[in-house]
Amino acid sequence: MTQPPTQRLPIQHHCYYSRSREGEQFVPEHSFGMILSGSFTLNDGAHTTEFAEGDLYFCTRNQLVKFVKTPAPNGDFRSLSILLDQETLRAFSIEQQYAPQKATAPTAYLALSGSSPLKAFMESLKAYEQLFANPASEALLKVKQREALLLLLQVAPQLKQVLFDFSEPGKIDLEGFMNRNYHFNVELKRFAYLTGRSLSTFKRDFEKTFNTTPSRWLLQKRLQEAYYLIKEKRRAVSDIYLDLGFEDLSHFSYAFKKQYGVAPSLV
Known part of the structure; x- marks a missing residue:
């Protein structure tokens, strides 16, 4: 390649x-x-x-x-x-x-x-x-x-x-943006930038809004969606983990089993 x-x-x-x-x-x-x-x-x-x-x-x-x-x-x-x-x-x-x-x-x-x-x-x-x-x-x-x-x-x-629009993203509703875009695999600094915040302000506003850290919230949100797709929609694990923002299958499987006590293939 x-x-x-x-x-x-x-x-x-x-x-x-x-x-x-x-x-x-x-x-x-x-x-x-x-x-x-x-x-x-x-x-x-x-x-x-x-x-x-x-x-x-x-x-x-x-x-x-x-x-x-x-x-x-x-x-x-x-x-x-x-x-x-x-x-x-x-x-x-x-x-x-x-x-x-x-x-x-x-x-x-x-x-x-x-x-x-x-x-x-x-x-x-x-x-x-x-x-x-x-x-x-x-x-x-x-x-x-x-x-x-x-x-x-x-x-x-x-x-x-x-x-020729050279403006930068302005401050927007954090909750709505994150609920729409949690499945994108980007760094926290990207989410911060796109919501019109510095990284420190983003983290502070995030914890006020969601009562948890961005990393923990993203992991939980992605795992909840994964469980729903596997359990209710009968989607194959290999077809969904990348779409939900996980970088590799082993990381997804480890996090899923830790959260739900069972491997995603056995749900």
Whole structure:
């Protein structure tokens, strides 16, 4: 399996030979990409969308999203993605005289038109594949990143409001947010940030709201949901533990048995 480069270059090529749910389920920067082979499934907690070979997608920053990369039968999963970091977007907005926007409840991700100049551009990037993991190529990749941004705004002009919203998350209702998003596998500092709080304030507000610590509450909430899915819905253990925010099956099984006195497979 080829891992993404450690340095976050503006254009990245991903290749996997086995099913992957890599990484934290938090999108720190805007990005968009195209599937070259296999399929890419995104889930924002409310909706699930599968992108196939040739499909284009856009992911919004500061969102919680689950993703699964599935290789093609007897093949691999490959994709090209372009990162749009805040520094690049701020410089672009000044150059193009775009006033900062305020997005209203942006979606976590969306599908882009499959028959557009943007798709032809993404196809052309295949010729640069050997440069994507080379830090010395950053200047060239920045040029391509700018071209991609200009084309993206032509294909999806409605994204201007999302791309040039440089505001940070404001303080929101903690209880409602956590009850909607406890199944995402992210660090506490991400939950704190998305609720508009420092980590220390988040922990303090959390204990006032739930009368327990965030870590204990998350574990209990996930285990309760797991018990319900296994006992009442007859779901297989292997199908649910990742979806509930557990990192591996052994950790889930240990925590479940400690809580309920029986292995999840015996419920």
